[in-house]
Amino acid sequence: MATEILMPALSPTMEEGTLAKWLVKEGDTVSSGDIMAEIETDKATMEFEAVDEGIVGKILIAEGTEGVKVNTPIAVLVEEGEDASALPAAAPAAAAVTEAAPAAVEAPASAPAAPVIDLSPDWPADAEMKSETVREALRDAMAEEMRGDEDVYLMGEEVAEYQGAYKISQGLLDEFGSKRVIDTPITEHGFAGIAVGSAFGGLKPIVEFMTFNFAMQAIDQIINSAAKTLYMSGGQMGCPIVFRGPNGAAARVAAQHSQDYAAWYMQIPGLKVVMPYSAADAKGLLKSAIRDPNPVIFLENEILYGRSFDVPQVDDLTVPLGKARIWREGTDVTIVSFGIGMQYALEAADKLAEEGISAEVIDLRTIRPMDTGAIINSVMKTNRLVTVEEGWPQGSVGSYISSVVMQEAFDYLDAPVINCTGKDVPMPYAANLEKLALITTDEVIAAVKQVTYR
Amino acid sequence: MAARKTTKKPNVSAEELTTYYREMLLIRRFEEKAGQLYGMGLIGGFCHLYIGQEAVVVGLEAAAKEGDKRITSYRDHGHMLACGMDPGGVMAELTGRIGGLSKGKGGSMHMFSKEKHFYGGHGIVGAQVPLGAGLAFADKYKENGGVTFTYFGDGAANQGQVYETFNMAALWDLPVVFVIENNQYAMGTSQARSTSTKDIYHRGEAFGIPGEIVNGMDVLAVKAAGEKAVAHCRAGKGPYILEVKTYRYRGHSMSDPAKYRTREEVQKVREQSDPIEHVRELLLTGKHASEDDLKAIDKEIKEIVNQAAEFSKESPEPSVEELWTDIYA
Numbered sequence: 001m002a003t004e005i006l007m008p009a010l011s012p013t014m015e016e017g018t019l020a021k022w023l024v025k026e027g028d029t030v031s032s033g034d035i036m037a038e039i040e041t042d043k044a045t046m047e048f049e050a051v052d053e054g055i056v057g058k059i060l061i062a063e064g065t066e067g068v069k070v071n072t073p074i075a076v077l078v079e080e081g082e083d084a085s086a087l088p089a090a091a092p093a094a095a096a097v098t099e100a101a102p103a104a105v106e107a108p109a110s111a112p113a114a115p116v117i118d119l120s121p122d123w124p125a126d127a128e129m130k131s132e133t134v135r136e137a138l139r140d141a142m143a144e145e146m147r148g149d150e151d152v153y154l155m156g157e158e159v160a161e162y163q164g165a166y167k168i169s170q171g172l173l174d175e176f177g178s179k180r181v182i183d184t185p186i187t188e189h190g191f192a193g194i195a196v197g198s199a200f201g202g203l204k205p206i207v208e209f210m211t212f213n214f215a216m217q218a219i220d221q222i223i224n225s226a227a228k229t230l231y232m233s234g235g236q237m238g239c240p241i242v243f244r245g246p247n248g249a250a251a252r253v254a255a256q257h258s259q260d261y262a263a264w265y266m267q268i269p270g271l272k273v274v275m276p277y278s279a280a281d282a283k284g285l286l287k288s289a290i291r292d293p294n295p296v297i298f299l300e301n302e303i304l305y306g307r308s309f310d311v312p313q314v315d316d317l318t319v320p321l322g323k324a325r326i327w328r329e330g331t332d333v334t335i336v337s338f339g340i341g342m343q344y345a346l347e348a349a350d351k352l353a354e355e356g357i358s359a360e361v362i363d364l365r366t367i368r369p370m371d372t373g374a375i376i377n378s379v380m381k382t383n384r385l386v387t388v389e390e391g392w393p394q395g396s397v398g399s400y401i402s403s404v405v406m407q408e409a410f411d412y413l414d415a416p417v418i419n420c421t422g423k424d425v426p427m428p429y430a431a432n433l434e435k436l437a438l439i440t441t442d443e444v445i446a447a448v449k450q451v452t453y454r
Numbered sequence: 455m456a457a458r459k460t461t462k463k464p465n466v467s468a469e470e471l472t473t474y475y476r477e478m479l480l481i482r483r484f485e486e487k488a489g490q491l492y493g494m495g496l497i498g499g500f501c502h503l504y505i506g507q508e509a510v511v512v513g514l515e516a517a518a519k520e521g522d523k524r525i526t527s528y529r530d531h532g533h534m535l536a537c538g539m540d541p542g543g544v545m546a547e548l549t550g551r552i553g554g555l556s557k558g559k560g561g562s563m564h565m566f567s568k569e570k571h572f573y574g575g576h577g578i579v580g581a582q583v584p585l586g587a588g589l590a591f592a593d594k595y596k597e598n599g600g601v602t603f604t605y606f607g608d609g610a611a612n613q614g615q616v617y618e619t620f621n622m623a624a625l626w627d628l629p630v631v632f633v634i635e636n637n638q639y640a641m642g643t644s645q646a647r648s649t650s651t652k653d654i655y656h657r658g659e660a661f662g663i664p665g666e667i668v669n670g671m672d673v674l675a676v677k678a679a680g681e682k683a684v685a686h687c688r689a690g691k692g693p694y695i696l697e698v699k700t701y702r703y704r705g706h707s708m709s710d711p712a713k714y715r716t717r718e719e720v721q722k723v724r725e726q727s728d729p730i731e732h733v734r735e736l737l738l739t740g741k742h743a744s745e746d747d748l749k750a751i752d753k754e755i756k757e758i759v760n761q762a763a764e765f766s767k768e769s770p771e772p773s774v775e776e777l778w779t780d781i782y783a
Binding site: 014032035051070071189191193194199200221229230232238269 | 500568595712717
């Protein structure tokens with residue numbers, strides 16, 4: 001049966017090309033793999049091979065012809081004793097593509113977001129409270145989850161015998177042994193990849209980065225391998241993993257050790273991003289993160305590790321991911337923060353109260369998925385918004401919040417939103433400059449006064 | 455390029471040889487069809503064909519047992535067919551249709567099968583190497599006796615994370631076979647221009663990982679080496695490296711004009727070392743099969759590939775709702 005040979009697409013972007021040269025003539029016999037022609041694409045001159053066996057019955061497009069559209073018949077291949085005019089009437093198969101393509105246009109421009117506001121308490125109001133540090137809370141969270149699930153293990157630099165560079169994993173080696181509490185070499189890219197692979201293989205790793213600054217070595221495995229595989233596999237293969245460690249500035253450790261990654265990871269669909277402030281939230285959120293079937297970035301803070309908070313003494317304290325917490329109710333302005341930013345937000349609210357300004361303070365706790373409903377709900381009441389974070393201003397968490405509030409609650413705003421952020425500079429070492437680079441309580445107070453026109 | 459060394463009377467049954475012939479031919483015909491569909495605009499983006507390298511995956515799959523895992527790079531169609539994934543599902547993924555193994559959301563470079571223990575299909579050169587060691591880590595942790603075949607190319611062998619992984623795999627005795635598919639070109643850069651050592655497997659010695667060179671154009675040699683490597687891993691002795699010398703006949707991807715090598719170089723390998731011709735000769739000279747028997751297999755394979763192609767054209771594009779699914783579990 002005669003078959004048409006069509007102008008091939010030879011690059012992802014090729015729509016037409018030049019039939020530069022025929023390397024066969026009518027009457028030639030060709031077999032699979034023989035080069036038939038040279039075709040100039042938008043990228044290069046390519047050799048075009050025969051796929052089927054046959055005799056070149058007729059050349060339809062002369063060499064040197066420019067602008068030959070993809071899928072135009074360029075020659076006819078016939079069998080022994082067959083005439084080139086015996087062409088099948090069938091339309092080229094390429095028609096299927098052109099028909100199939102437009103469907104995507106109907107896709108919605110953004111995910112339908114119906115704000116659901118969950119104001120339920122995370123633990124019973126009458127729960128017995130005990131003062132614990134964030135450090136203890138994080139360790140207890142890991143220990144409880146490891147007791148409950150054999151597939152949970154901890155891996156990282158100095159997590160086992162050294163008991164943790166910041167003593168978060170203190171005692172875990174003794175309780176769980178070296179099979180489940182694993183010291184790694186200093187090799188972030190490699191061990192992050194191994195941990196992700198083990199999650200594909202059915203385990204639930206907790207990967208401790210000594211600090212999130214070092215996780216930049218591993219960011220390809222976090223984003224390309226951990227975050228995208230569920231989608232790329234059509235839902236077959238998920239990655240239950242927690243990447244945790246201190247994030248942001250500590251004190252006097254300068255530019256390479258003082259960066260807030262909340263806004264970086266917040267951008268990635270497939271990741272969840274958690275950044276707790278209090279010890280109770282650190283414990284409840286870490287337990288939820290370990291149980292979550294998705295990759296979770298869990299951003300801690302070195303300065304907060306030693307800080308004590310009341311922690312409810314309940315069995316199995318969990319806090320759902322994606323739920324903000326209203327720390328303080330107020331009527332004049334909404335201050336939204338997370339992580340160590342909460343310290344400045346709460347201090348500012350105390351001082352503002354002395355001046356008769358009532359601030360509502362929201363701790364996001366989870367940056368992705370973000371409880372934007374809680375923010376909008378509050379802004380509808382206060383009509384003013386200030387965001388507080390340690391990270392840089394351009395592409396900050398606050399700038400995302402501003403855009404959401406502008407789109408969904410524009411009519412409720414009585415003043416432009418102000419984002420209080422770290423300064424737009426690498427972190428300096430000198431004590432005086434470092435202080436200037438960081439966000440301060442006074443800056444939050446000034447922002448609130450600006451949006452409340454005081 | 456390793457020249458073909460045809461074992462005159464290999465200790466292998468007719469049935470086994472026929473199986474290898476059929477499996478390698480399926481990959482070749484499938485890839486030729488994929489190239490054709492790409493030319494017709496039915497397959498988009500990047501498409502990396504496996505033609506020439508068929509003996510590598512077919513030989514190693516013959517050394518694997520049920521439950522063993524495999525992971526590879528973006529040149530992954532052959533691996534999927536060799537481990538028994540449905541040709542229609544693979545082809546429909548290439549055409550971006552709902553019947554594809556990833557519902558059309560992964561494409562040529564990103565396909566997976568939990569059922570067949572195929573863990574991708576990874577588009578970032580070298581990233582699959584720690585992932586493969588991680589699969590082996592999980593097997594060791596669960597003490598299930600599994601071995602993971604972690605495939606990567608001579609190009610990926612220059613990525614730092616490969617050596618981070620070698621170190622930890624050796625340190626922790628992970629049951630992983632590192633398969634370096636050395637087809638001699640990292641896209642357009644020959645091994646001589648990119649790699650300081652002649653034999654890449656030697657680099658394992660620095661980490662205490664044994665390894666060897668394998669003739670990747672001889673499916674029987676690959677299988678034998680695979681069995682040795684797997685036995686090493688299953689015995690708890692840690693990782694093993696197989697540097698399999700092979701050759702890709704086509705360009706790096708569909709849009710590669712392959713000007714970095716001569717037409718004669720490719721032709722010489724095709725004529726002298728083709729892995730499928732090798733088995734075909736063994737079958738015929740050993741009187742294991744007649745020309746007619748092989749023609750019948752050719753016909754059967756052509757039919758399978760045509761059906762896969764038909765399915766990949768008929769399967770609809772994913773519904774628009776699929777844009778928003780499978781982001782979170």
